[in-house]
Amino acid sequence: MGQQTALYAKHLEAGAKIVDFGGWDMPIQYKSLIEEHTAVREQAGVFDVSHMTIVDIDGADAERWLRYLLANDVARLKDTGHALYTGMLNENGGVIDDLIVYRMASGFRLVVNCATREKDLAWMQSQQAGFTVTLTERPELAILAVQGPKAIDIVCRIIGQRFSSDDSASVGGLKNFYGVKLDDWFVARTGYTGENGVEIMLPNTEAPAIWDLLLDAGVKPIGLGARDTLRLEAGMNLYGHDMDESISPLSANMAWTIAWEPADRDFIGRRALEAQRQHRDTLPVLTGLVMEERGVLREGLRVECTLSDGTTQDGVITSGTFSPTLKHAIALARIPADAQQCAVDIRGKLVPVRLVKPGFVRHGKKVFS
């Protein structure tokens, strides 16, 4: 038996199929992955993501330290509650983890992946010399992601009952990548689905009752299976699949998360990235693949790429699935930057695929052409 979140009994009550996920007993699906996926695209769904690790960073040097630790620049977060997405890199520029950092009234809050918790914490602790910072894990908090076109309205109604109508209005007025603290809750306009929605960090003790209120309001419980198809349709990376410590953010569609300016900010991995940047056109890229014929693209499949000089070179699918929204296969693949045409090796047969920007569905609609 693995670790269980505060909502484990609620998952069983909802008929979940439970699997081990990074040492946690988590719901992979309830009834049907496709029904859950569609509920998030068309209505609203709730994900228990309490297995993810919350770390609060405080101390006199919290900001100076995070500006050194992370490739994106927390100095860009001017307002309390503002958030950004970033990689945490090693000296070679490889991605140790990807995470979201929020500026809190004092200090910062990081949310990192569950499977990387131990190495992340060990790395952070090893990089503290010369900085006055404290790291506090928050295992007493649950995380509920409520996502979908109806998610924010429903959450606002519940916030109105639990807190006040003013608090409800402040959640309703949140801009993307902003959050607000309400007592010991933190509610942020972030997510991993490509839909509008919020992520709510709240005490474990309150989570089951809020889960029930959400389900009573028509929000569907969503398992990790649909979480994966939703994030892949949204073109979002999954750590350990689309990137890891051997992969540069420049080859993982994460160049936009690197804050090169100000040029005198020294962050871990900067020197390696600057060297890579000099010969950027030789680095592989993470791109989107679309296959409209029958069949499903899967992680690990070989992608045969034809380059502009007519030679071929292999790439690989890093995440692939059947897109429940588009009704055909989609994938992320790491391929040579110069690839002109690609075909995927499916059981020995080369099937041509289309190259598109990573990102297939946003707000329920197809986004590539």
Place this chain on the structure above:
Amino acid sequence: MSEFPDDLKYAATHEWVRVEEDGSVTIGISDHAQELLGDIVFIELPEEGAVVSAKDEMSVVESVKAASDIYAPISGEVIAVNEDLADAPETMNSSPYTDGWLCRILPSNPSELEELLDADTYAGMCE
């Protein structure tokens, strides 16, 4: 819980077989198999007229999660294919033992039926 109808025979690779009155056999995948696969989105159907040997791959079922081979539980000629599955592969999830059948085979060696499992043995294997 998965269902294991008593009147069917099963292969260890999760196919079921029903012997029809005319001596042909109908084939599909078990309730347990469809549950493991989850939502089925494509099925590569066998071809009518194809001659298959027991334990050979005869079809591929793709769910959102995984691709899985279907093996011929018995040797013979494919005499009918459930073409409805091409447009509605999810039928294999919703009614694996009736509308979600895969194909019918005219066995060339009916004694192979003896090697298949009865419902209790197969159910025990799936626990």
